[in-house]
Every structure is written in structure tokens, then in C-alpha cells.
Amino acid sequence: MISEAIDNEQIEMLLSDVLEAHGYDFLEYSHASIKRRIIRLYALDNFVSFAEFRYTVKTDKQYFKRFLEEITVNVTEMFRDPGFYRALRNDVLPVLGTYPFIRIWVAGCSTGEEAYSLAIVLKELNLLQKSLIYATDINPSVLEKAKKGMFPLNYIKAYSENYVQSGGTKDFSSYYTANYSLAKFDESLNSKMIFSTHNLVSDHSFNEFQLILCRNVLIYFDKDLQHKVFQLFDNSLEKLGYLALGSKESLDFWSRAREYKRVKTEKIWRKL
């Protein structure tokens, strides 16, 4: 905890600097959340004053990389919400399997755990060879990690339990080799992945997909920005394509939600 009170105006000024100097727009992020991330980083890095912190963020390119990595949330896991992956496995991917080619966008992929989980399910359904997973994030440094496909070994037990609960039947350890404290995932999995930076706030649609996964990203956006991103996804989704959101996110309050139909009880919608 720091004693200096940071008010909303200071946060807004910092975020305006970031937009002006670096081109990243966080002004439509949920305020409480981004404020907490900023104050956390400010305290962590022992700046003398908020003004100095602001100046460093604005002018120091190297520090801005850290800023970007720390104020965006990069917590993720493999097979998070096993029920969701069960629905993908049983209800969504078999339908997409009837297509000659499957294009999937994992938007806000962070360090890649979801993309690799998805690749495992595709592989088990014999669909990976005709699939392409576009994994994007605002943050270049997490994409570097995602490309490597190496995740801390001490999380693997939990991931393995998630995998089994999600309907996985193989031996989870057949997908990685343990390497010191890391599990390196099989290269056949990321051979079908394309990693690229993409900013949901400012970048446009870049392809048409049959499935878009964007889970636990929109909770950090305010309502207007959420609706802009839904529009972006709509522009990027084929007719009868699927949109998958996080367990606490919903399409319901979007003005065009009626053009989508919910798939059972998971947060998956099909474009009509």
C-alpha cells in the first residue's frame, strides 16, 4: 500500500500520455480495474512521485514495454472452465469439422494457454491438420512466450485435471516434455498457430473466421468499447460461425444480440 492518494484525474492524464506517445488507447477500459493495475505497478517499481512515474511511462520506451505487460492482465490457464472445453469438443468443433478448412481466432491470447488447449482438442478430433489458429494479443512480449509453448511445470497438475474434466481421454503428459521447471508442448500443436499483435481497441478485422474465442478480455472494457468489439467480431465471423466468451461475459446487452443464438448453457453464441 502507498500512502499518496492517486486520484482519477491523474490516472486519466497518464492514460492520455500513453495514447499520445505510444498509440495505445486504454481510456475505455473499466476504470476501477486499470486504476488498480496502475497503482500496483507504481508502488511495485518504487517511483519517487506519480509525476516521475508518468514521465517515465511517457518517455522511456523500454519501461513502457514493462508498463504494457503489467497493466494488462495476463493470467490464464489451460482448459480453464472444463465445461466450456467439453462444449467445444462435443457441440462446436464437430460442426466445424464438416467444413473443408477451419479458421479460428483466439483474441487476447496472452501467453497462449487457451490456444494450446484448443489445439489439443482439435488434434484429438482429427481436425488440427485442416485448422489454422490465429492467436493475437495487444502485447508483443506475451506473444513471444506463447510462441514457445512452454508453461511452468508446477501448473501442469491443475491443467491435467482440467483436461480430464473437459472430456480429454489421452494421457495429458503425452503432449509435453518436461524441461527443468517448464513443460514444453509438442510442436505439432503450434505448427498450426499464427501469432500476431492485434489491438481490439484500434485495429480492424483481418480475416473471416468460423470460431472466435475471446475469454476474460471484455471484462476489462467499458460497455461502449465492448459493443465496438462485438461489432469487430461480427465483421470477422462467417455466417453460422461461433463466438465464445468468458464465463462472466455476455452478448446479451448488445443491440444485435438477436442475430446470435446461444449454444446450450455455455457462453458460446452462433451467428445466424
Add this chain to the structure above:
Amino acid sequence: MAETLRNNCKALVIGGSAGSLDVLLELFPSLSENMSFPIILVTHRKSGNDALLTDLLTSRTRLKVNEAEEKDRLLPGNVYIAPADYHLLIEENETISLDYSEKVNYSRPSIDVTFQSAAEVYKDGLVCILLSGSNADGVEGLKTVKKLGGLVVVQNPKTAIIPYMPQQAVNEVRSAVVLDAGDMAAFINKLVK
């Protein structure tokens, strides 16, 4: 008990961990139906059985019990339960934000996170209660609540199933109101305007 709120209560946040369920089950049937503020509940629990606590409380109160959804507007007479595995924050416009960032005090939801966030919004209109539990999550948050003029209530460690958490709060937070579990409903009902 000299400690009271200078202003009307605008929101009540209750945090608890191990041993707090019993208190909540005893408390809810006695709460006034005419709450003039929202109640936000942050408890440590395993993910996967989110509906359970909601169901348990719904059957014991006429207040509307909701599993908190992101962007929910906080309304008087409603109870909002922080979902497992998300931090719950409160925006200036009195809506809920959920956050899946790192655990705080090994906990997500973290009581500290919600207490601190609520304190910044409601300041001297906030009342926070910390119940039984086995770690110190919530104590830092209570300090912020106190600093910004809110009212801090702690379950009497002697009547807590796991006294560690409320004991830490009693030790660390100046002039906290210490209440037995059985006296909490009456205390809360008196906050109603």
C-alpha cells in the same frame, strides 16, 4: 460503541473465509426487507459451485440475492455475491467490474481488493464487516476503509469458528467495532434509513 457513520450507509461489504458461512446463514433471515443500500458479499470458496451460496442465502432472506455479473448496477435491497475466481471491484458509477488478475493473499476473489475499491467510491458512506477466516485477507482493505472515513466492523474473534482473520483486524485496525455474530443483524438493520 461510539463509532458510527457520519453519513447514511450507501453500501455494505461483508468479507469472510473459513467459518463465515454459519454467520451468514444466521444473519440473513434477520435482515430487514427494506435495505436502503446494496450488500456485497466476498467469500473465499472453491470454483465450480457458484450457485450453492446464492441458493442457500436466497432461501433465507426476502432480499434479492444475485451472483454478481460484470457491469451490474448496485441497487438497494440487493445482495451481490462475488463469483468464485474473480476479483470484484466497484466503479465510480456504482457498477461492478470483475477482474481475473493475480490472486491477492492467495485469494481470488480477494476481500482486500473489494474493500479498497468500495472505499474509494463510497468513502464515508461505506460499512465493511470482516468475519471468521484463516488468513489476513481483508485487513489491509479495512485500513483503507477507515482512512477514507468508512465504518469498520469485525466479528468478535471469540465467537468466530476460525478467529485468525478477525483477530488480525482487531489488532491492526484502530477503533473497529467488534460484534458477536448474533448481534450483527440488529447492527445492520440500524443502518437502514
